Every structure is written in C-alpha cells, then in structure tokens.
Amino acid sequence: MVENKKFHINKKSKLISQNFSGYRKNCPHTESVYIEVLRKMSGEKKIKTAFELYEIALNLCIQSILEQNPEIKDNELRDMLFERFGYDSGRFADKSNR
Numbered sequence: 001m002v003e004n005k006k007f008h009i010n011k012k013s014k015l016i017s018q019n020f021s022g023y024r025k026n027c028p029h030t031e032s033v034y035i036e037v038l039r040k041m042s043g044e045k046k047i048k049t050a051f052e053l054y055e056i057a058l059n060l061c062i063q064s065i066l067e068q069n070p071e072i073k074d075n076e077l078r079d080m081l082f083e084r085f086g087y088d089s090g091r092f093a094d095k096s097n098r
Contacts, residue, residue, distance in 0.1 A: 061085070 065080050
C-alpha cells in the first residue's frame with residue numbers, strides 16, 4: 001500500500017467509528033440518549049463535537065477509498081473525497097440550484 005502522508009487516518013477516529021456501529025446495533029436507544037447529551041452541551045462543546053464527528057467521517061471515507069484503491073494518487077483521493085461529500089464541481093455551476 002502506498003503511504004499517503006497528506007491524508008493521515010487518525011487511529012482514535014478510526015476506532016471510535018468502528019465501535020459506534022456496534023453500539024447502535026446492541027442498543028437502539030443510543031441515539032436518543034446521544035441527542036439528549038448534545039442538547040445539554042454548551043455551544044462551544046457542540047462545535048468541538050461537530051468537528052470531531054466530521055473528522056471521523058472524513059477518516060472513514062479516506063480509509064474506504066484507500067482500501068479500494070491502494071495505488072491512488074493524492075489528487076485522485078482528494079477528488080473522490082469531494083465526490084463522496086457532495087462537493088463536486090458541477091454542483092453550483094447553475095445558480096438556480098442554490
């Protein structure tokens with residue numbers, strides 16, 4: 001596998017994301033408890049949590065793309081990430097879609 005220095009997968013994020021799906025299957029009430037915890041958080045903590053969740057999602061996408069395409073170049077990886085996150089270049093080409 002090609003070492004990709006630009007897109008480093010955070011081991012903590014990878015572990016959290018792998019464990020989360022197991023929690024959801026084992027306890028269907030997890031989501032409602034999580035929402036209640038979020039409601040009690042300060043605004044600063046909510047923003048910090050949002051950034052952490054975004055990083056987890058980004059790392060999962062990077063991991064998935066690298067597993068499917070081990071020889072991928074950095075610019076190709078970036079383009080695929082943009083596509084998966086819905087940031088394709090044609091998205092805002094027509095102003096009527098805004």
